[in-house]
Amino acid sequence: MVFFFIAAPTIPLTLLLLSMREPIRKGVRKVVGEDGTARAVKVPISAFFRYARRNAKTVLTHNIGFAWLSFAGYGAAAWAPSLFIRVHGWEPAFTGKMLGVIGITVGPIGILTGGWLGDKLGERGYRDGKIRVGLFAACAALPVVVAYPLVTNANLGIVLYAVAAFFSAMPWGVAPAAIQEMMPNQMRGQASAVYLFIVNLLGLALGPQILAIFTDYVFKDEMMVHYSLASTAFLAKLLSVVLLAICLRHYTKSLDRLETWSEDLDPD
Numbered sequence: 310m311v312f313f314f315i316a317a318p319t320i321p322l323t324l325l326l327l328s329m330r331e332p333i334r335k336g337v338r339k340v341v342g343e344d345g346t347a348r349a350v351k352v353p354i355s356a357f358f359r360y361a362r363r364n365a366k367t368v369l370t371h372n373i374g375f376a377w378l379s380f381a382g383y384g385a386a387a388w389a390p391s392l393f394i395r396v397h398g399w400e401p402a403f404t405g406k407m408l409g410v411i412g413i414t415v416g417p418i419g420i421l422t423g424g425w426l427g428d429k430l431g432e433r434g435y436r437d438g439k440i441r442v443g444l445f446a447a448c449a450a451l452p453v454v455v456a457y458p459l460v461t462n463a464n465l466g467i468v469l470y471a472v473a474a475f476f477s478a479m480p481w482g483v484a485p486a487a488i489q490e491m492m493p494n495q496m497r498g499q500a501s502a503v504y505l506f507i508v509n510l511l512g513l514a515l516g517p518q519i520l521a522i523f524t525d526y527v528f529k530d531e532m533m534v535h536y537s538l539a540s541t542a543f544l545a546k547l548l549s550v551v552l553l554a555i556c557l558r559h560y561t562k563s564l565d566r567l568e569t570w571s572e573d574l575d576p577d
Contacts, residue, residue, distance in 0.1 A: 337494045352495040360496060360570070361503070367491065367556060367563040368500075371440070372507040374552030375484040378447060379512025380519075381454060381545040382477045384538070387517035388524075389470060391534050397463035411471045419478030427483040437560040439483035439490065444553040447546050450476035454542035458535035484508075491563045493570055516545075 361368050389408060393399040399407075423442050430438025450473055457469035485501060492500040523537040524530070 334494060352493070354499065357496045357499045360493065361500070364491070364559075364563045364566060367559040368503075370552045370556035370559065371484075371487060372504050373511070374447075374549050374556055375443060375480060375504075376508045376511035377545045377549040377552065378443070378477065378480055379508045380516040381450075381542040381549075383512045383516035384520040384541055384545070385454070385470075385473070385477070388520050388534055388538055391531075392458055392538055393463065393466070395532055396458075396535050397466065399463065407467055408470075411467075411474050415471050415474045416478045419475040420482045422475075423479035424482035424486070426479075427486065436564055437557055439487040440553060440557050440560050442483045443480040443487075444550065444557060446476045446479035447549040447553060451543065451546045451550065454546060455539045458538040458542075487560070491560065491567060493567060516541075 390401070390404050393404045393407070394401055423446065426445075427439040427442045430441055435441060453469055453473040453476065457466050457473055460466045460469065485504065488500050488504050489497050520534075520537050520541050523541055524534050528536050
């Protein structure tokens with residue numbers, strides 16, 4: 310019944326999308342035809358792959374770097390309830406309320422803070438400000454995601470979990486925005502699809518599963534879920550820090566390529 314209650318309002322809200330007007334696309338490459346009219350350049354999928362290949366270091370380190378953050382986030386979302394129920398002895402209903410309140414308050418605040426910080430860095434001349442936010446969030450979360458599963462006090466654990474949730478949420482406004490920013494207008498849909506595929510494959514599909522494998526086959530005890538949470542999150546955040554630090558060196562180069570981008574495209 311809860312699933313139906315949550316899902317039912319989405320039906321009329323989805324229908325309201327039909328009343329929305331498509332926003333004007335800006336920065337579209339155009340060509341002038343023989344009749345003197347300007348038309349948007351058609352970009353085939355092959356052109357997207359050529360452009361992505363030229364920016365491979367940026368695209369891969371961005372996508373996989375943020376995917377590791379997704380891995381840690383989805384793993385925590387799936388198994389943090391088990392941590393507080395198994396290790397700290399909380400009742401499932403109470404655990405759900407506590408984690409739910411954190412999810413609907415701290416999470417959105419973290420996303421908005423990350424977006425605000427990315428904009429502020431941009432205003433101060435940091436063209437790679439969105440990547441910097443992701444790197445900062447990964448570094449800041451690194452000690453906290455290890456601490457909250459391992460502390461013995463449940464109250465301290467839930468406070469640290471809230472801090473970890475804040476930093477873990479920070480990248481999810483700037484990460485897709487960074488992809489949009491570095492790609493030509495007509496390629497942003499394809500680039501977003503690739504980004505979402507990688508992030509969800511590594512994060513949503515594998516994050517909870519790998520953590521469960523650690524519990525069952527590495528620590529071999531369901532009461533060791535706190536060690537699985539700490540170890541997998543630490544490794545994932547560390548990999549993200551390394552990849553986003555590399556991305557930082559290449560992101561502005563990709564922005565420079567975008568400014569001078571020209572493609573041998575068929576104007577028809």
